[in-house]
Amino acid sequence: MALRNITVRGSEILTKKCKPIKAITPRIRELAEDMVETMIAADGVGIAAPQVGVMKRFFVAMPHVDSEDEAIREKIYYMINPEITYREGTQESSEGCLSVPGYMGLVDRPEKIRIKATDLDGNEQEYEFEGFAATVFCHEYDHLDGILYSDIAKEMMTVEEYSERLEALKEEHAEEKAE
Numbered sequence: 001m002a003l004r005n006i007t008v009r010g011s012e013i014l015t016k017k018c019k020p021i022k023a024i025t026p027r028i029r030e031l032a033e034d035m036v037e038t039m040i041a042a043d044g045v046g047i048a049a050p051q052v053g054v055m056k057r058f059f060v061a062m063p064h065v066d067s068e069d070e071a072i073r074e075k076i077y078y079m080i081n082p083e084i085t086y087r088e089g090t091q092e093s094s095e096g097c098l099s100v101p102g103y104m105g106l107v108d109r110p111e112k113i114r115i116k117a118t119d120l121d122g123n124e125q126e127y128e129f130e131g132f133a134a135t136v137f138c139h140e141y142d143h144l145d146g147i148l149y150s151d152i153a154k155e156m157m158t159v160e161e162y163s164e165r166l167e168a169l170k171e172e173h174a175e176e177k178a179e
């Protein structure tokens, strides 16, 4: 396994539509391993192939980081040629991206999705996600069409501004409780 370089905003690679994967070759398996290693090393919850310079419709995600169950928390989804087949509701998500370092943004995403994809063993799978996990899959899926969350965000802010805002919200909340 090896760490790969993460492509950042400004590179044309991140603006292009990726091509389907035709066969799960040893090279694709190696790419999958490298993407997982790169994602974990960078403290991300998902990474798409174009983010490591490969123009293929493939991403990996680890969306259950807050689960109390270790097996669920460490579950990695391998999504080859994914397709979102159903969207329901709307939620406002706070997002960051390994390719847009230093920033956060607010994005409207579906509350619930169904997504199908081929896994690393070549089996077609269909999953249903809601809440945070749904936003992770939508975010990664967009990368395959050359869309960054910063292209569709309602508002962008620096990580510092974001943490200040969170702090202010916490204080407000604490004051409300005290009253």
Ligand SMILES: [Zn+2]
Residues within 6 Å of the ligand: 096, 097, 098, 099, 139, 140, 143
């Ligand atoms: Zn991203």
